[in-house]
Each structure stands twice: as C-alpha cells, then as structure tokens.
Amino acid sequence: MGLENHQSRKYVLGIIGQKHTFISQNPHLTNRSTRGGVLGYPSVSERLNIVSELIQRREDLHEYLELQRRVLQAQLETDATSDKGARSGWNDQVSLALLEQRSLVTKRPIVHFLDPAIFDVDSLISVFRRVVESLISIHPEKKGLRGLLDHIDDEKIDFMKLMEAALREDEASIMSCAGKFGVEPSLLLFLVTTSIQPFIEEFSRRVSPSFFDRWWRAHCPVCGRIPVVARIRNRRRYLMCDFCGAEYLSDYFLCVNCGNIDPYTLKYMRIEGKPGFQIDFCTKCKHYIKVIIEDALREPIPRCVEDILTLDLDVEAKHAGLMRNG
C-alpha cells in the first residue's frame, strides 16, 4: 500500500518544518532527558529500574525488555566502578577537548580516535562473558555462543583487536572474526560493544554541549551509530543515540539515512490517536525516523526505552512501505 492511501485512511501527511506549528503545548509534561536540566542520560542502574518496572506493565514487549534487562544486569558491576571498564588514570591520557576538535574537523565520531589501550581488558571480558551467558539462557539455540565462551577461555580471541575493530567501524575485521568463530557479525559486534557501553555512555556525558550543537550530522558524534528515534523539544529536533545516550541537534530537513536535505522530499506522517508521535521520512531513499513530540505526549517516555516503546510506529512505517535505519 502506498503512502497516498494511508493519507486517506488514518494518517496525516505533511512537510517537515511545518509540523510543530500545531502541536498542543503541555508545560507539565517533562522528561529527565531534558538537556540543560542536568539530569542527562540515566545510568545503568537507573535504566535497570526503568526496564524492570516496564516489564511488569508491558507483557506485549516482554521479549525486548527482557533482553535489555539482562544486558543492563551484565553491565551493572562495571558501571558502578569509577573507571567503567577503562584502566585507572585513563583520564590523564585523554584530552576530551582535543578529541572533540578532531571529530569536528574530520566529521568522524570520537570513538574513532580513542586508543583501545585505555581499556582494562579483564573488566571488558567479564561483561562480555556475562552478556553471552545471558543470551545463551534466553536463546540456547543461537549459533556459536558457547563456542565464543570457550574461545575466550582459551584466549583464542584477541579481544582488544576486536575492540579496536568495533571502535573504528572496521566491518571487514568484524566479519572475518565472526566467520572464524561461527557467529553472525552483527551479534559479535553487539556483544563486543556492550562491554564498553558503560564507558562510552560516561564519555558521552562528559562531552561539551557546544560540541553536540555544532555537529549537524546524522550519525552520533560520539559512537557513530545512526539514530532511529528523534525528539522534538522547544521546536528543535534532537537525534537520540540509543547506544551511548548522546542527543544532538539536527535540522528538520535532514534524512538520517541518505543525508538528503531537500525540503520538498522530506515529509512526515502522523497516526490518528497518537498525538505525541510522528514518522519523519524521506521520499528519495524511503527510510524513516521515529519522532517523539515531547510537548504532546500523554505520558513521558524515558530515555533508553524510546525505541522499544515505539515499536508500533515501525509496524505502521513498514505498512507504508518505508524502511528502518541501520
């Protein structure tokens, strides 16, 4: 079914940029993600509470929330330490201002310039091991997971080399390693990066707000991921990274998938009965991003569960023939 048909059924289509003019304002609804409100991205333990509470209420989302809960549990111990998986003293070796500068000049995410030697390999491997064990308990049929644990024990995996490939987005090395150990490359990347997630999140919290506001690119300035959710707040659109928690300014006229900035080919779709949400999409590449309109929400959506709590928008977008980022 084409997009035109949806317009007549239950969608409202529009041109991006005009959309926020008719959003009702509700000053009482606030969210802890508000930048300038100091609260920032919730910690692993705070997110664990949010997800555990949601699991009680949202049986329909149990599978997704449970996976997230297990990963957070695996990260909890490392997140509670002051260095969060890095070697002590890493702070003295890393100049954040210099990294921000290199990132702005090259337009590459900050993690590209991080030296993997700052990490404490034993700490990372213990998170990795816990996540793999958790996945085995949920999905015992998943190929290669037990083998990964054996290879880690036998030191057949050069974990830091793998980490470096993940930081540099070196797909060829990840694929080659995944092939060698019989796991899907995306799964291997997920497992490796969950071990440094507490550190990268902390790093993201320390990045200066002006760096985020000067970035103006689609991919995350800290970790390089392409966002799947944006928030409109105070008539500005912020892109949300669900890996490191970064939120950064974005032009309304930007397709985060193909970089299209032509306002005539960037549109949005609203769904009847869901005033706090819309789907921004690009008619050139047919990709979309889910958008949370904070002032119009009936109930605030915490950071970290935006993607899971808007899975119904993915279903609507798929019906409309659109493709998800990433």
Ligand SMILES: [Zn+2]
């Ligand atoms: Zn990020």
Ligand SMILES: [Zn+2]
């Ligand atoms: Zn596009």
